[in-house]
Amino acid sequence: MPDLRKEIINILDGKLLTPHFQPIVSLTHKKILGYEALIRGPSNSPLHSPFNLFTTAERFNLSTKLEFLCREITIQRYADLDIKEKLFINASPLVLLQPEFKKGETLRLLDQYGVNPRSVVIELTEHKPADNYEIMRASAKHYRGMGFEIALDDLGAGYSGLRLWAELLPEYVKIDKHFVHSLHNDPIKLNFVRSIQSMAVSLNCSVIAEGIETQEEFKAIEKIGITNAQGYYFARPTAVPVKEIDKALFAIEQDTDCKSAPFNNATTAVQIIRDITPISAKTTISDVMNLFHHNSELTILPLVDDNIASGIIFRDKFLTKLFSSRYGIDLHGKNPIKMFIENTPLCIDKNMPIDLVSKQLTSLMTNDPAFIITHNGEYMGVGTLLDLLAEFTRQQIDNAKHANPLTLLPGSVPINNQINQLLANKIPFGFGYFDLDNFKPFNDVYSYDAGDAIIKAVANTLIQYIPAESGRVGHIGGDDFIVIFTCDDWLTRCKNILKAFESTVPSHYSDKDINAGGIHTENRAGEKCFFPLISLSVGLVDPVSTSQCQSHVDIADLASEAKKMAKKIPGNSLFINQRMAAKNSGNFQSFTHSATKLHIVN
The missing domain is CATH 3.30.70.270 (Reverse transcriptase/Diguanylate cyclase domain)
Known part of the structure; x- marks a missing residue:
């Protein structure tokens, strides 16, 4: 039987750890948002797996030393690979309480390797019961003070996730993979994830769905409106991370619908397209207000960056929120309009038949009066429910003839x-x-x-x-x-x-x-x-x-x-x-x- 204490000490002293990077994908922009760093021990060691590695370190009171070594090796490798996307690093709040904890060590490492703190997201995980939330609050405050964004990891797996979410107000919340696994066949999981997405919108927080492994899980997550995802479906963790995600992974349902289009209907979404000039999601709220003010006929503004639509601003909803107690032009006028985005917009390929468009809108039970029409995933224009209804009615009358x-x-x-x-x-x-x-x-x-x-x-x-x-x-x-x-x-x-x-x-x-x-x-x-x-x-x-x-x-x-x-x-x-x-x-x-x-x- 191996001497695990000796094994963990040898690994720490020799820095025998390898960081692997798994992409976190933006479903809105259909590209990689960032990478979660995951540590592996030596391949020939009983401590190769992260579970064995961290469990053994905790057993011999070496958790703090292991976490700082992981952070050092990860940041160094991230810098060496010249990765431009965000780096998600796991952090245990309990480490802050350890005597050997060194304040400012992470910033020192970032400065040493030339990494901007604003590109780092600290993932906080709480898997042990606690009577209060001081440790988690202290952790969030500690890392935010350094300029890092915060992610609450494994929501649903901990003991008090929802309360922590409300108190910490993280920039990201990651749904535990248990709720993602086969959620397309589980109404309870679907409702849970829908609720999480709804709360995230109200808290101005981005949701990341972990553990996506199948097409069906991806489709279900996308339909709910979750904007970010992670899992084997896109890529496994690797020492040299993938730089791009295969575009075909984002277009499976679209391709299927378009392939079957000629069998169902000759009229497609391109027949109802409206050519509306989009604006950037970075446009300020005050500038959007001016656009609506000077064009009384303008009711819809699509948000598009790099030919990818991230949202739709509706005139009535915008004005209602703007002049409510929560949103005021004086308070938020300089903020980007993207803060008004509540859901990922429904994107329809231009070749999708009208009857399939109607079916998809009905299945999603969306209340939005418009949707995005795309070609090869890129923005083409906007379709409205009124135009869809008119064309569908005309088509039904024509078919009846x-x-x-x-x-x-x-x-x-x-x-x-x-x-x-x-x-x-x-x-x-x-x-x-x-x-x-x-x-x-x-x-x-x-x-x-x-x-x-x-x-x-x-x-x-x-x-x-x-x-x-x-x-x-x-x-x-x-x-x-x-x-x-x-x-x-x-x-x-x-x-x-x-x-x-x-x-x-x-x-x-x-x-x-x-x-x-x-x-x-x-x-x-x-x-x-x-x-x-x-x-x-x-x-x-x-x-x-x-x-x-x-x-x-x-x-x-x-x-x-x-x-x-x-x-x-x-x-x-x-x-x-x-x-x-x-x-x-x-x-x-x-x-x-x-x-x-x-x-x-x-």
């Missing part, structure tokens, strides 16, 4: 527009033409109401197996349906549709006709004929073939060819037209469906 009155599914016009948009954006998709067999004889014998019921059954089956995230279903008239497939398993879905429809058909016939396998009635020439039970024929065009088409007209031609071939096959069947993909090589695939299995027909 082209909807089938029986099924209310979109007709050929909106479907063709979406096909052309998919082709223009080079997004792969499959296409299907669904047509009923033996429909007219059934309609003649069982009445138009029965025929309408069969058509509705087809529509319901298609919608069931092709939800919005997998494609778009259209009804182009009579018993003809078309489908845009935006999913990879389009063929499997079609096979399932044939099975489901076949099981539905008997409910629309009499027992006599079911037993007979069909009906006897006149054909178009007036001759008595036997017609089998209604079935579904599907002509399909695969994504490779659609990608080689120029417009919806080319795709319609291919689908019609495939549908004609499918209708030559008895029963529920599908036929895949790969003429474009095979370059006229005759590569076709057809399938028929029986009650027990699918057959490939060569």
Whole structure:
């Protein structure tokens, strides 16, 4: 068993510590705000991990010596790396009470290595119960007196975090990672974090969410409006810190929405953009007041620096706060307007469909009358709820004009527009033409109401197996349906549709006709004929073939060819037209469906 006392003394005497730096990311500006310094012992030592290292130091009354050594090594390395962003250093308040504590030592180190104290943030942690708050208050006062900013670490993990927050009024508060882990699936955690963000706004404090490890956690944190984050999702602690965060990490949800945009709607956020000249978040409150005073029509001011929006100032809210007891022009006129920012503004990519914009605004339950419209994450302009509502209403009316009155599914016009948009954006998709067999004889014998019921059954089956995230279903008239497939398993879905429809058909016939396998009635020439039970024929065009088409007209031609071939096959069947993909090589695939299995027909 190793002698831990000897081990910790050897580490301290030999300065055998290595600082690692983990970035703290500004979600508002989509770049690194600063780095938290984390200490590691020698890799071959039982005290390599920070927990073992600091626990052992405390056990042998060496905590103060260890903390000062950590600080010295960290500041030296920070200076050597010439890091421009803020440095977050952990500090234990109890160290101030130790006899060997040296006042002013941190400032001496900063001066020695040429580091500006204003670039340092001291993270205070309180994990032990206490009857009073004198130690924490003394710590905050001590470090603030040196020009440092203060962060309250691990909020929610200590014994009296909320009271400390209210008394210390730190510049930053870090939410303990327990409340971040899987918060997107935990309503209690979501409400807790929302409350923290709300309190932070009222206390003019920035929140840092620690321990973000997944896309889902990041998305949840961003939607709540938290402005800073830290965790493995962005980067792990390293001896040589990363200098930039991959921009794609900030745009996951945006990219997903924009990729699915052509499948949902042809009208995007760019149609409602307002070109409003932004101002810097550093603009003084008195200057903003003058802008509003000299332009009575100005109601919205976006705050933008380096092409990144950090907030929106609304005229009415601004004036209300300015002339309230808390904000006065005489008292705060020279302060930057950023102190009025309550939440990170909702940013919408210009290519996001109008219906998805509406859905996102509804899910966030935002009361703000405007939002930012961006391109590749950079400011383009502003969108307002009024403009969004007007465009959404116009679009709904336009869609209603082209909807089938029986099924209310979109007709050929909106479907063709979406096909052309998919082709223009080079997004792969499959296409299907669904047509009923033996429909007219059934309609003649069982009445138009029965025929309408069969058509509705087809529509319901298609919608069931092709939800919005997998494609778009259209009804182009009579018993003809078309489908845009935006999913990879389009063929499997079609096979399932044939099975489901076949099981539905008997409910629309009499027992006599079911037993007979069909009906006897006149054909178009007036001759008595036997017609089998209604079935579904599907002509399909695969994504490779659609990608080689120029417009919806080319795709319609291919689908019609495939549908004609499918209708030559008895029963529920599908036929895949790969003429474009095979370059006229005759590569076709057809399938028929029986009650027990699918057959490939060569």
